[in-house]
Amino acid sequence: QVQLQESGPGLVKPSETLSLTCTVSGAADTTHHWSWVRQAPGKGLEWIGHTDFSDTRYNPFLKSRVTISLDTSGTQFSLRLTSVTAADTAVYYCAIYFRGQGGRGFWGQGSLVTVSS
Amino acid sequence: DIQMTQSPTTLSASVGDRVTITCRTSQSVDHWLAWFQQKPGRAPKLLIYKVSYLDSGVPSRFSGSGSGTEFTLTISSLQPDDFATYYCQQFRDYWWTFGQGTKVEVK
Numbered sequence: 001q002v003q004l005q006e007s008g009p010g011l012v013k014p015s016e017t018l019s020l021t022c023t024v025s026g027a028a029d030t031t032h033h034w035s036w037v038r039q040a041p042g043k044g045l046e047w048i049g050h051t052d053f054s055d056t057r058y059n060p061f062l063k064s065r066v067t068i069s070l071d072t073s074g075t076q077f078s079l080r081l082t083s084v085t086a087a088d089t090a091v092y093y094c095a096i097y098f099r100g101q102g103g104r105g106f107w108g109q110g111s112l113v114t115v116s117s
Numbered sequence: 118d119i120q121m122t123q124s125p126t127t128l129s130a131s132v133g134d135r136v137t138i139t140c141r142t143s144q145s146v147d148h149w150l151a152w153f154q155q156k157p158g159r160a161p162k163l164l165i166y167k168v169s170y171l172d173s174g175v176p177s178r179f180s181g182s183g184s185g186t187e188f189t190l191t192i193s194s195l196q197p198d199d200f201a202t203y204y205c206q207q208f209r210d211y212w213w214t215f216g217q218g219t220k221v222e223v224k
Contacts, residue, residue: 037161037215044204044215044216044217044218045153045155045161045204045206045215045218046215047206047212047213047214047215049212050213057211057212057213058212059212060118060212093160093161097208101166101167102148102149102150102151102166102167102168102170102208103150103151103152103153103163103165103166103167103206103208104151104163104166104172105163107160107161107162108160109159109160110160
């Protein structure tokens, strides 16, 4: 059974960079889609992007500020979001979607990041 | 990009009711659509993948159907544990998108 755990600062100042890491335990195939999803307080789910070793895709509304990278060991992947504002305050989830499975995969429990001075 | 429209936004229902939630997409997503259930403070939980396949451990009262641009999630007999928010997600486009969510609340 694969388990995912997000980690990183819970508070980030405006204009700074949000950095989160997702640690994966259990065997996870690096050809799957290693993803980040966020949810602002009281709002719906927003797909941020995903990567595997051959392709990385981002939400076009965040593309200029976001980087998702995958550790070659396949045990960690990360999210960087630059120039954050209060609108980036959200619970950030990491997830692994199985390639070609139309939604199947594993999710982390989520990490609340608040943007505030 | 593919726009997702879920309806209704909120649904009031009673235990035992048959509940149907609709997800419409602005372009065909073939069979690349899933349904998730989310409860407050919890991560989303997959219910249905590839339009109609029930994920492991999901009760059989949940079912998914549809094709092209219109899809439905049906709960055949609503149970107390089913009061939650439901999201569809498409995987057809270059970038993936979620519906805005449907909250199923107690009538």
